[in-house]
């Protein structure tokens with residue numbers, strides 16, 4: 001299998017496993033990702049998914065250039081649509097997706113990481129959108145998500161120069177949330193994921209929904225959505241349990257209800 005799925009309690013780890021090709025995304029990898037992401041999205045017991053790459057040299061070094069050679073426009077378009085569909089599912093899912101990046105995170109790999117809710121990386125990681133080197137543009141949402149994350153001017157700079165962005169800079173510009181020592185990113189991210197999984201599941205899923213939807217809405221509508229969700233949380237068993245546990249000085253036992 002080109003993508004391995006491992007489940008530890010409420011945390012899933014998806015490992016892209018093509019280290020001989022720097023985990024480059026071909027149709028097979030995208031289909032396997034699609035399959036696992038659906039599974040994770042539909043299984044309410046999985047609250048957080050960590051995406052990573054096998055081999056330590058790359059998260060993903062891009063879409064598979066050799067597989068794209070000679071691709072006709074219609075095939076390229078459906079390849080792009082498949083990528084967009086898979087990535088959009090991660091964004092709309094109630095599960096939190098975190099990218100754990102070691103090494104190269106380029107082109108389609110950077111786009112995959114950008115579709116996650118945030119990115120943790122090693123100080124030695126390398127990001128970039130080098131498609132212009134190949135006479136192409138990003139095809140899996142990079143132009144949109146990168147600009148939203150680091151701002152229009154910086155996204156335009158990265159996409160038009162194809163320059164490599166190292167870990168420290170990625171952290172400084174907000175592309176990456178946290179830097180860890182090389183070799184430690186996956187473990188640290190899995191620990192973070194277990195921490196998230198211990199919180200109120202409906203609350204975490206709603207934070208994601210509100211923040212993601214809110215960015216596309218006028219502020220007033222975002223505020224209204226938050227007010228509605230805040231009220232609804234008081235009708236959940238978890239909301240009551242969380243407040244009771246605090247008052248009774250004990251750990252909350254959330255059931256996702």
Ligand code: DAK
Nearest residue numbers: 021022024061062063064065066076079080106107108139
């Ligand atoms: N595709 C295919 N194979 C790749 C690859 C890639 N993106 N990246 C690395 N590999 C393969 C290499 O070819 C090599 O395989 P062999 O030659 O040994 O068979 C193996 O991985 C090891 O790579 P290197 O020997 O090159 O390793 P180095 O450490 O020397 O260099 C590198 C690592 C990551 C700097 C270098 O491999 C590199 O520059 N790779 C290409 C990076 C890149 O340009 N990435 C962006 C790809 S373009 C679209 C959809 C999506 C996209 C565009 C359009 N539509 C559907 C319209 C997205 C495009 C991209 O992502």
